[in-house]
Amino acid sequence: MAAAAPAPTTASPPTSGGEARRRRPRKVSDLSKLKARDKIVVGLFLGVPLLFVLTLVVFPAIASVILSFTSWNGIGGLATIEWIGTKNYSDIFTIYPPFWPAVQNNLLMLVFLFTIPTVLGVYLAVLLDKELRFTWFYQTAFFMPVVLSLALVGFIWQLIYSRDQGLINGLLGTTIDWYGDPKVNFWAVLVATGWRHTGYIMLIYLAGLKGVDPALREAALVDGCTERQTFFKVVLPVMRPINIIVLVITVIESLRAFDIVWVINKGRNGLELIAALVTQNVVGEASRIGFGSALATIMLIISTVFVIIYLRAVMRDEPGGAR
Amino acid sequence: MSTTQAAAAVASTRRPQPRTAAVGQRKHRPWLTYTLLTFLAIAWLFPLVYAVMQSFRDYAYTSKFGYVSLGGWTLDNYTEAWDRGNFARGFVNSMIITVPAVLLSLFLASCFAFVLSRYSFKLNLTLLALFTAANLLPPQALLVPVFRMYLALPVPEWLSPTGNLLNTHLGLILVNVAFQTGFCTFVLSNYMKTLPREMYEAAEVDGAGTARQFFQLTLPLVRPALAALAVLEVTWIYNEFFWATVLLQDGTKFPITSSINNLRGQFFTDINLVAAGSVIIAIPTLIVFFVLRKQFVSGLTLGSTKG
Numbered sequence: 001m002a003a004a005a006p007a008p009t010t011a012s013p014p015t016s017g018g019e020a021r022r023r024r025p026r027k028v029s030d031l032s033k034l035k036a037r038d039k040i041v042v043g044l045f046l047g048v049p050l051l052f053v054l055t056l057v058v059f060p061a062i063a064s065v066i067l068s069f070t071s072w073n074g075i076g077g078l079a080t081i082e083w084i085g086t087k088n089y090s091d092i093f094t095i096y097p098p099f100w101p102a103v104q105n106n107l108l109m110l111v112f113l114f115t116i117p118t119v120l121g122v123y124l125a126v127l128l129d130k131e132l133r134f135t136w137f138y139q140t141a142f143f144m145p146v147v148l149s150l151a152l153v154g155f156i157w158q159l160i161y162s163r164d165q166g167l168i169n170g171l172l173g174t175t176i177d178w179y180g181d182p183k184v185n186f187w188a189v190l191v192a193t194g195w196r197h198t199g200y201i202m203l204i205y206l207a208g209l210k211g212v213d214p215a216l217r218e219a220a221l222v223d224g225c226t227e228r229q230t231f232f233k234v235v236l237p238v239m240r241p242i243n244i245i246v247l248v249i250t251v252i253e254s255l256r257a258f259d260i261v262w263v264i265n266k267g268r269n270g271l272e273l274i275a276a277l278v279t280q281n282v283v284g285e286a287s288r289i290g291f292g293s294a295l296a297t298i299m300l301i302i303s304t305v306f307v308i309i310y311l312r313a314v315m316r317d318e319p320g321g322a323r
Numbered sequence: 324m325s326t327t328q329a330a331a332a333v334a335s336t337r338r339p340q341p342r343t344a345a346v347g348q349r350k351h352r353p354w355l356t357y358t359l360l361t362f363l364a365i366a367w368l369f370p371l372v373y374a375v376m377q378s379f380r381d382y383a384y385t386s387k388f389g390y391v392s393l394g395g396w397t398l399d400n401y402t403e404a405w406d407r408g409n410f411a412r413g414f415v416n417s418m419i420i421t422v423p424a425v426l427l428s429l430f431l432a433s434c435f436a437f438v439l440s441r442y443s444f445k446l447n448l449t450l451l452a453l454f455t456a457a458n459l460l461p462p463q464a465l466l467v468p469v470f471r472m473y474l475a476l477p478v479p480e481w482l483s484p485t486g487n488l489l490n491t492h493l494g495l496i497l498v499n500v501a502f503q504t505g506f507c508t509f510v511l512s513n514y515m516k517t518l519p520r521e522m523y524e525a526a527e528v529d530g531a532g533t534a535r536q537f538f539q540l541t542l543p544l545v546r547p548a549l550a551a552l553a554v555l556e557v558t559w560i561y562n563e564f565f566w567a568t569v570l571l572q573d574g575t576k577f578p579i580t581s582s583i584n585n586l587r588g589q590f591f592t593d594i595n596l597v598a599a600g601s602v603i604i605a606i607p608t609l610i611v612f613f614v615l616r617k618q619f620v621s622g623l624t625l626g627s628t629k630g
Contacts, residue, residue, distance in 0.1 A: 029523070031444045038533040042442065045434035045537070049504050050450070052431065056501035057457040060468035067467060074471070124363070127356055134357075141364035144371060147608040147619070149562030151583045156374050156601045158587070158594065165594035167373065170391045195370065203623060248459075256461035259564040263583055275463040282467050283569050289467055296464040303464070307456045314509075315452065 061300060067293035074287040081290075088294035099295075102272035105186055109193065109273075110254040117194035118250050121201025126231060128202070129209040139206075142199040150196065154260035157192040182270025189260055189271060197253065201246055208242035209235070244313035248306045255303055274299055371605075378598035385595060400599035408586050408600050410579070414607075417561055417578035419492050424499040425556045429549055431500065432507030437537050439508070440515035441523065451512060458505035462565050469498060473570065490572045498566050503559065507552050510622070514548040515541060551622035554615045558608050579604055 034042065068089070071082045092099050124142060128135055145153065160167045161178035169175060178188040212235055220230040236243070258275035261267045267276025274295060281292030377390065384395025405411070439451055473488035480486065488494035518541065526536050542549075567581035574585060583604065590596040612619055 029442050031442045034442075034533065041533040041537075042438050045438045045533075046450070049431040049435040049454075049508070052497070052501040052504060053454060053457050055472075056469060056498055057460065057465060057505075058453070060465035060472070061460065063468035064464055124360075127360060130356075132353075132356070132360075138360050138364050141367045144609070144612065145367065147558055147562075147612045148605055149564055149580050149608075151564040151580055152562075152601060152604050155583050155587060155597065155604075156370055158591075158597050159374055159377060159601075160370060162591075162594055162597075165385070165390060167390055170389050195367065199367070203620065207620075207623070252459055252461070256463065258463060262564075262568065263587060275461060278463045278466060279565075279569060282470060289471070293467045296467060299461050300464040303459065303461050307459045310459065311452050311455060314455065315448070 064293045064296045064300060067290055068297040070290040070293075072289040074289045084290070088291050091291065092294055092298075096291075098268075098272045098277055101270075102267075102274045102277050105271070105273055106254060106257070108186065109190060109257055110251060112190045113194060113197050113250050113254050117197040118201050118246060121198045122205050122246070124198070124202045125205035125209055126235075128206055139202075142202050144199070145196040146199040146203065148196065150193065150257075150259040151263045153192050153196050154189070154263040157188070157195075161188050179264050180269070185264070185270045189264070193257065193260060197250070201250070204246060204249070205239075205242060208239050212238055241313045241316065244309060248310040248313070251306045252303060255299060255306075374598045374601050376598075377595055378602050380595055382593055382595045390594070400595045401603070404590070404596045404599040404603060407589060407596070408582065408603075409575075410600075410603055412575060413577060413579040413582045416492070416576060417580070417607075420495050420499070420567070420578050421557055421560045424496045424503070424560050425553055427496070427500045428503040428507050428556060429552060432504045432511050432552075433542060433545065433549070434537070435504070436508045436511035436515055437541050439512045440518075441533075441536075441541075451509065454505035454508045456505070458502060458509075462502065466569060470569065489570060490576065492576065494570055495567055495578075498570070499560050499563060503556055507556070510552055511545060511548055514545055518544055547621075551618040554611060554618040555622035558611055558619070561608060579607075 031039075031042065067081075069083060069085060071084045071087070072080065121142075124138075128138055132138070148156070158166070158179065163169060163175060163177040163180065166178065168178065176184060179185050216234055216238065217230055220234045221227070225233065256275050257273055258267075258279070261271040261273050261276055262279070265271055267273055267280065278292050278295045278299065281288045281295065377385070378400050379396050379398065381395035381397045381399070385392070388394070435450075435454070439447055470489070473494050476488050477486055478488055478491070478493070482493060483489075483491045488497075522540060523536055526540055531539070561578070562580055563578075564580050564583075567578050568584060571577055571581070574582075577585070583600075586597075586600050590600060
């Protein structure tokens with residue numbers, strides 16, 4: 001499963017300590033005042049990790065965008081590349097049959113993850129934030145699927161979805177191929193994905209709730225707010241940074257969903273997803289580099305928008321890096 | 324503290340009012356919460372418990388009586404799945420990839436985060452943003468250039484018989500490091516910013532250079548953060564599916580997670596084998612989760628607590 005995002009705690013109202021810290025003169029060291037030997041060390045400390053990220057993330061991202069305006073089958077050197085303008089994009093939008101089903105599936109996953117697993121995860125976090133007995137058991141139950149890869153989740157749910165040996169058909173006496181029938185298989189995937197997503201959101205939100213000043217909530221309850229009002233009018237607004245992070249995680253997870261459909265049928269026959277289409281075009285027999293890159297660029301643009309929203313949320317109170 | 328006491332005092336004077344009576348009433352109905360939570364928790368545990376249960380059942384028995392039954396207990400599925408799925412090799416491959424990738428990510432991220440949190444310079448925040456963003460991009464969007472670069476990069480024969488980085492564990496380690504360093508940097512730099520600056524000043528007075536400050540002061544102090552991140556990263560890289568699937572071609576090189584691709588084809592006629600295979604694959608991460616749960620959770624939430 002792809003990497004996750006960190007979960008900052010909520011913005012608590014600025015404490016006097018925090019303000020004092022900010023007013024203190026910046027004692028951070030200036031790079032230019034270092035000795036020559038230390039400059040080499042700093043250069044290596046920055047340079048080597050940067051080299052990794054630049055060559056394997058930043059450069060490929062840029063190259064994907066450039067390649068998307070070309071036609072290249074990957075055979076022959078870079079000299080055989082032909083510039084074809086935006087033809088790849090117009091082809092994708094008009095004559096590439098799996099594209100719109102994939103977009104539809106990605107959107108469906110987004111809407112689904114939002115309306116059920118995300119909301120449920122937040123709700124569970126609110127319930128578990130109270131002093132409850134057996135809270136360890138509950139948290140374990142919801143969180144366990146999160147440590148499994150989505151590929152494994154797809155594999156495990158086969159026990160439930162299999163046509164001939166699955167639990168659902170065994171219970172209902174039906175003969176539906178839950179992973180194979182294009183009418184139902186994406187819903188089957190959504191349920192399995194949601195099983196994992198719920199616990200993830202619950203954990204992030206629970207961590208956020210622990211950071212909310214309890215006095216805020218007590219004050220609201222004392223002022224006569226019901227518990228529901230307290231949550232919606234007091235806790236939720238204070239949790240704004242966490243809310244943004246949950247939003248971005250959900251968008252990005254639904255955009256780069258790949259493992260589970262690839263394990264089931266390589267993203268075909270009802271299980272089309274943009275990420276799977278990119279992969280099919282690049283590693284399959286028909287290696288259509290330019291075309292695959294155009295699909296990749298579409299993913300890149302959508303994710304960049306949300307990455308920026310995310311960065312603004314997590315770096316909101318960075319006073320220019322080191323304090 | 325005074326706010327809480329004041330709130331409590333106000334609460335006691337207001338108790339007779341109808342609005343707070345509602346609060347009191349809700350507190351008498353925790354059974355509703357418990358019922359709901361218990362129901363959902365059982366539903367969430369069910370797929371795993373069901374998998375464990377079926378993994379111990381004989382195929383002949385279940386095909387005769389169906390899966391909605393009990394009985395036919397056996398351990399054979401495990402031995403068969405282990406042999407047919409080539410799990411021994413898969414686990415070795417997973418280790419070969421995960422251990423160096425985690426160590427390298429943590430080390431590089433520590434170095435980078437150290438400079439970011441210790442010194443101020445123009446691009447400081449930009450670099451942190453770049454690294455954090457790098458972790459969030461969909462890997463599929465980078466597939467084409469990475470794939471072509473690996474194909475074009477010559478490496479010595481002894482590393483790869485084909486002479487390039489494709490289909491090598493090294494290539495997979497490098498790409499995992501590039502992706503995970505960003506997340507680790509973000510977490511570690513937040514953690515390092517909480518270290519007292521005076522400590523470095525004292526070290527400088529004593530004549531300690533940058534490298535010594537890093538190895539002798541910073542690294543020992545961020546051990547808790549490193550432990551938490553290590554747990555998280557081991558899980559993530561063990562679970563990594565996409566890059567292993569596209570960059571490796573040779574079936575004998577696949578780590579456990581991407582070997583699921585092949586297992587599905589091999590086991591699909593025998594769901595009991597699927598169950599046993601699932602349990603085998605899940606065991607390492609579940610052990611990590613149960614033994615190092617605190618680190619796992621704090622790793623996810625560390626990025627945040629700035630102080």
